[in-house]
Amino acid sequence: MSIPVHVDREGQPSVVPKMNPEELEIAPGRAKESVEGWVPELATEDDLRAALEKAFDFRGDITLTLENGKTVEGYIFDRVTGTSLENSFVRVLPKDSTSRIKISYADVAALAFTGRDTAAGKSWEAWVKKYWEKKATGGPAASLQPDALE
DSSP states (O other), X not given: XXXXXXXXXXXXXXXXXXXXXXXXXXXXXXXXXXXXXXOOOOOSHHHHHHXXXXXXXXXXXXXXXXXXXXXXXXEEEEEEOOSSSTTOEEEEEETTOSSOEEEEGGGEEEEEOOSOOTTTTOOHHHHHHHHHHHHHHTSTTOOSSOOOOO
């Protein structure tokens, strides 16, 4: 029985092909759509569903105006999509409370992306670059711990 050898031998081709990691990327990244400040028009049921899906993906606060005129500002942390607007809902952490509110899609009259996306511009690539810059300085600031949120 022999073990694999991963070194160049004189006169023999390398067992492991040399690869450029920059050439291994086969899928381009995707640009993140910015929805900060957006007030979508909710003309149809599909418009409402699409806007609430984007609100769920948004990492900032949104403001929901309900059919009864009440407004709720907070972070959407959960959603359930059913077959109708009445049995679909979002769960919101209100900005001014520690309670959680469950709101039916049918009760939403308007939606606005009023908060700031707290993770905007904080891509993995940006984090790695910042890490290596800190590591190069040799200080204790170079750690694998995440940065504190603002």
